[in-house]
């Protein structure tokens with residue numbers, strides 16, 4: 520089974536996206552890594568025009584999609600996981616979604632994810648494949664792909680579609696810890712993290728090779744994030760955010 524359909528990852532991602540600091544209860548000193556799904560938007564997306572359209576690809580349980588709508592956009596979240604999209608849509612429609620936080624062994628705590636303060640009519644979620652998006656999606660003022668590229672079987676297939684998804688002058692935000700794993704991406708498809716002709720190729724180099732003809736690289740920044748597995752096990756990662764602006768009129 521796709522791990523993003525499992526109870527374990529559903530609970531982890533609901534806590535990751537919607538959990539308060541008290542609910543996540545991180546070890547001391549790593550509070551700076553909380554609220555990643557919020558910071559991907561607030562620290563990376565610039566001002567949007569009136570009537571903006573936003574796309575959150577690999578949205579998981581949807582927090583960044585709501586945050587894009589909070590910037591004033593009409594926001595669409597797309598993810599391959601039916602369970603993640605069902606949870607995101609329930610939060611959108613009903614305002615809440617109950618789930619279980621893993622504590623220790625079989626011990627859990629029931630928590631409730633709550634919709635951020637935003638008009639739910641400006642948010643939509645759908646199941647889709649970032650490597651084979653439907654043709655009639657249209658184009659967007661901002662496209663966010665947070666922690667997605669290193670989970671795709673063929674990230675280049677996604678990247679070739681990206682220029683047509685972003686309006687001229689629009690924003691593209693790609694974040695990733697570049698955790699390349701053969702179980703998700705055969706190594707021949709990695710965008711970086713290998714040597715070629717005795718030269719080290721970083722993933723940002725691979726992104727530039729595909730995106731430079733269509734985008735200016737505006738900024739690169741570190742975005743730490745913390746995922747709680749259980750009360751005594753946390754993953755601390757540092758994503759790299761690359762922020763791009765689509766050329767006008769090419």
Ligand SMILES: C[S@@+](CC[C@H](N)C(=O)[O-])C[C@H]1O[C@@H](n2cnc3c(N)ncnc32)[C@H](O)[C@@H]1O
Nearest residue numbers: 523577578579598599600647648649665666670
């Ligand atoms: C590491 S999670 C990141 C989720 C979220 N953007 C975040 O930053 O918390 C990767 C997400 O990508 C989704 N995903 C994997 N392959 C996908 C594909 N081909 N198309 C769309 N989403 C995909 C997974 O279901 C999962 O929700």
